[in-house]
Amino acid sequence: HAKKFGGNRVEFFRPGMRSQQTDRLALETDLRRALERGEIKPVFQPIVRLEDRTIAGFEALLRWDHPRFGRLNPADFIPIAEETGLIIDLGIFVLERTARELAAWQRALDVTPPIFASVNVSSRQLLRHDLLNDVKAVMTRSGVHRGTLKLELTESLVMENPEYATQILQRIRELGAGLALDDFGTGHSSLAYLQRFPFDTIKIDKSFVRPDARGARPTILRSIVSLAHDLGMEVVAEGAETESDTIELYQLGCEYAQGYAFGQPISALEARKLVGAPPEEPVARAS
Numbered sequence: 001h002a003k004k005f006g007g008n009r010v011e012f013f014r015p016g017m018r019s020q021q022t023d024r025l026a027l028e029t030d031l032r033r034a035l036e037r038g039e040i041k042p043v044f045q046p047i048v049r050l051e052d053r054t055i056a057g058f059e060a061l062l063r064w065d066h067p068r069f070g071r072l073n074p075a076d077f078i079p080i081a082e083e084t085g086l087i088i089d090l091g092i093f094v095l096e097r098t099a100r101e102l103a104a105w106q107r108a109l110d111v112t113p114p115i116f117a118s119v120n121v122s123s124r125q126l127l128r129h130d131l132l133n134d135v136k137a138v139m140t141r142s143g144v145h146r147g148t149l150k151l152e153l154t155e156s157l158v159m160e161n162p163e164y165a166t167q168i169l170q171r172i173r174e175l176g177a178g179l180a181l182d183d184f185g186t187g188h189s190s191l192a193y194l195q196r197f198p199f200d201t202i203k204i205d206k207s208f209v210r211p212d213a214r215g216a217r218p219t220i221l222r223s224i225v226s227l228a229h230d231l232g233m234e235v236v237a238e239g240a241e242t243e244s245d246t247i248e249l250y251q252l253g254c255e256y257a258q259g260y261a262f263g264q265p266i267s268a269l270e271a272r273k274l275v276g277a278p279p280e281e282p283v284a285r286a287s
């Protein structure tokens with residue numbers, strides 16, 4: 001196996017493409033060790049408050065610095081992690097790591113409301129694992145402000161089992177975590193459920209935010225913003241790439257925006273610099 005998968009494989013492996021069976025197998029094996037080796041870590045993308053363009057929070061996004069393939073995006077390994085169950089360990093890792101950074105940002109920045117961080121959650125974590133306990137442990141240990149550690153879940157995820165999801169999400173809210181409905185507009189959620197789910201934030205998917213080929217912004221964008229506000233939720237627009245995106249999103253009443261207009265995801269160290277927090281203590285490397 002080692003021979004077959006070695007050396008020149010990098011020539012035909014293209015991250016983001018649907019990988020071949022052999023790539024998958026290699027990645028699956030590697031993934032088991034990647035966490036222990038410190039190859040996987042979150043990067044943090046700023047979420048900006050449109051009113052004054054200050055940093056309101058960050059979203060944690062996983063990256064895998066693979067020794068042979070270079071930097072891999074979530075699309076290259078999250079599906080494998082979900083299928084193999086490794087997503088549970090990955091999920092706990094990113095929660096803990098993000099809460100630790102959030103605590104450091106909050107110590108450095110004394111602002112009201114306090115800075116927040118959001119972490120993506122996958123189906124398996126919510127529906128087939130004790131997510132509640134993970135969140136509880138992390139919230140207690142990190143000492144972050146109530147409501148500032150947020151979980152992002154997609155519509156399709158919560159609609160897999162809406163009754164159960166509602167119950168668990170309610171309890172997660174009671175623990176003091178925030179809840180954001182991610183990629184809103186790409187799934188099929190029913191209005192009835194939307195009202196019952198205890199989300200505090202809707203993240204509008206970038207496909208509704210970006211103008212189309214003729215330069216027109218989807219008309220439904222305005223309706224989504226009103227719907228969210230009618231339901232008492234705040235709005236984050238994803239994929240704000242240009243100044244005109246930013247201006248229009250503000251005019252439409254979105255509270256926050258996230259996208260290349262404000263910056264790509266950055267390392268934990270860079271995020272600390274940005275908010276004026278001291279760099280982390282050097283961590284002993286596993287031998």
Ligand code: C2E
Pocket residue numbers: 045060061062073074075078094119120121122152182183206238239240241258259260261265
């Ligand atoms: P998402 O949660 O919707 O994250 C937003 C994605 O849009 C990120 O891609 C981000 O880099 C990208 N993005 C940000 N600004 C812009 C922009 O202005 N234009 C465009 N075109 N794209 C932008 P990324 O990092 O590749 O993550 C993809 C997805 O992977 C995430 O989508 C999320 O669903 C999943 N993911 C990331 N980290 C985790 C994790 O820790 N756990 C789980 N379960 N899923 C994760």
Ligand code: MG
Pocket residue numbers: 059120152182
């Ligand atoms: Mg997200």
Ligand code: MG
Pocket residue numbers: 182183203238
């Ligand atoms: Mg999203």
Ligand code: MG
Pocket residue numbers: 182183205206238
């Ligand atoms: Mg998205």
